[in-house]
Amino acid sequence: MSKVELGTASADAEPGTPPATGTTVRGWVRPGPTARQRRNDVLLGLGMAVAGVFATELARGVAPDRVDLGIGGIEPYVLSAAVALPLCFRRRWPIPVLLVNSVLFIVTGERASFAFAGNLVIQASQFMAIYAAVAWARDRRLMKAAVSVVFVAMFSWLVIGFVRAVANDQYKGLNDGLLSPYVSGVVLALALNVLYFFGAYFWGRTAWGIARQKHELEQQAVELAAQQQANAHRAVIDERLRISRELHDVVAHHISSIGVQAGGARRVMETDPEAAKSALAVIENSSRTAVNEMRQLLGMLRAADPDLDVAAPDPKAPQAGADRLPALIADVNGEGLSVGFHQIGQPVQLPETVSVSVYRIAQEALTNVRRHSTARSAHITLRYLGDSVELEVLDDGRPKHAPVGSRLGHVGIRERVGLLGGESEIGPRPVGGFRVRVRIPLDPQNRPLVKEKP
Numbered sequence: 001m002s003k004v005e006l007g008t009a010s011a012d013a014e015p016g017t018p019p020a021t022g023t024t025v026r027g028w029v030r031p032g033p034t035a036r037q038r039r040n041d042v043l044l045g046l047g048m049a050v051a052g053v054f055a056t057e058l059a060r061g062v063a064p065d066r067v068d069l070g071i072g073g074i075e076p077y078v079l080s081a082a083v084a085l086p087l088c089f090r091r092r093w094p095i096p097v098l099l100v101n102s103v104l105f106i107v108t109g110e111r112a113s114f115a116f117a118g119n120l121v122i123q124a125s126q127f128m129a130i131y132a133a134v135a136w137a138r139d140r141r142l143m144k145a146a147v148s149v150v151f152v153a154m155f156s157w158l159v160i161g162f163v164r165a166v167a168n169d170q171y172k173g174l175n176d177g178l179l180s181p182y183v184s185g186v187v188l189a190l191a192l193n194v195l196y197f198f199g200a201y202f203w204g205r206t207a208w209g210i211a212r213q214k215h216e217l218e219q220q221a222v223e224l225a226a227q228q229q230a231n232a233h234r235a236v237i238d239e240r241l242r243i244s245r246e247l248h249d250v251v252a253h254h255i256s257s258i259g260v261q262a263g264g265a266r267r268v269m270e271t272d273p274e275a276a277k278s279a280l281a282v283i284e285n286s287s288r289t290a291v292n293e294m295r296q297l298l299g300m301l302r303a304a305d306p307d308l309d310v311a312a313p314d315p316k317a318p319q320a321g322a323d324r325l326p327a328l329i330a331d332v333n334g335e336g337l338s339v340g341f342h343q344i345g346q347p348v349q350l351p352e353t354v355s356v357s358v359y360r361i362a363q364e365a366l367t368n369v370r371r372h373s374t375a376r377s378a379h380i381t382l383r384y385l386g387d388s389v390e391l392e393v394l395d396d397g398r399p400k401h402a403p404v405g406s407r408l409g410h411v412g413i414r415e416r417v418g419l420l421g422g423e424s425e426i427g428p429r430p431v432g433g434f435r436v437r438v439r440i441p442l443d444p445q446n447r448p449l450v451k452e453k454p
Contacts, residue, residue, distance in 0.1 A: 045088030052080035059118030076112035090132035134204025345384030373397035
């Protein structure tokens with residue numbers, strides 16, 4: 001059997017590039033086989049050697065003429081086993097295996113023609129040697145040169161066989177066909193060899209390309225996981241920095257109030273003791289509130305990465321708070337999105353950290369609705385539950401196919417709620433749309449904004 005030289009249609013492409021995928025292969029070297037794969041190759045080679053000997057005996061039994069068993073009466077059996085044995089190392093040393101197997105392939109065809117013609121194991125061994133060389137060779141240029149040499153040798157051997165057939169008048173036929181028996185035999189032999197050798201080559205090249213693509217996908221998965229982790233970490237740090245700026249405003253407000261009340265108490269302490277007591281009570285309440293809010297935030301802020309290079313914050317917008325939710329909704333309404341608002345329960349004066357967080361969560365949720373959803377309407381519900389406050393943002397849309405959101409805003413929401421000891425629920429609704437719901441506990445000493453009538 002033989003095969004013509006490789007085609008030149010893809011001569012400029014790197015050897016081993018799958019024609020269907022177009023995967024570039026420059027700079028990549030396929031890793032060697034694993035220990036398990038090497039063990040499997042040894043078992044395969046030994047098994048095919050045994051099968052080759054048995055197939056040779058079967059071919060001898062069905063031969064129409066008396067066959068020559070060669071040197072020692074065992075030469076065909078030895079050659080049948082020898083063709084398959086190199087496959088024990090087909091993935092470890094693919095190019096030497098291909099060359100050795102090809103030499104034994106031709107020698108077997110010359111020395112034991114009956115075994116060569118009737119032994120499918122010998123044909124399969126050569127096919128697998130070509131496949132392994134193309135699929136596993138680390139040096140692609142050397143692989144291409146070795147395969148070209150093998151194919152040229154096989155083609156030359158096939159031509160020699162055609163010449164011998166003419167000399168021995170082997171092509172005979174009793175039926176009148178479109179072509180002469182000789183031409184028909186040549187065409188059939190060439191067609192079988194083209195399918196045989198090119199099939200092994202392209203199958204091996206495709207397998208090598210698939211391994212290349214698998215490696216790329218694994219590398220991309222590792223890089224993507226690292227990038228997502230870095231982005232999530234950055235989102236947490238950004239949220240902590242924003243909270244720290246808000247904490248500064250909250251504490252500054254209480255400290256300023258304490259300073260004013262302390263100055264007033266000092267001035268009226270002798271002339272108006274009752275006014276001084278009231279001022280001291282305000283100082284006590286303000287200091288307690290400031291300390292409680294600092295305890296909520298300080299632990300988390302200490303965990304911020306001191307080595308992270310963070311740019312200076314933008315100029316701060318006006319102080320946010322739960323009382324500014326109607327203004328936020330008014331800003332968002334329009335441009336294809338209708339937002340409703342509903343408040344449930346007796347309003348209480350929220351700690352400033354909680355109030356700011358409620359506003360920021362609503363702001364982030366509405367931003368996500370506009371950027372990453374097909375929703376035409378959304379609804380915000382603020383519930384005062386006595387010992388906690390609950391914010392729920394619902395929409396009626398579906399996620400857009402592109403661009404895909406990073407969901408880092410959800411990371412910031414969970415970070416902020418977890419900081420305040422609350423719980424969050426973020427995800428699609430069973431009936432359609434999306435839900436962001438958070439519940440934040442309140443200090444039981446919170447007092448109503450509107451005094452109840454006796």
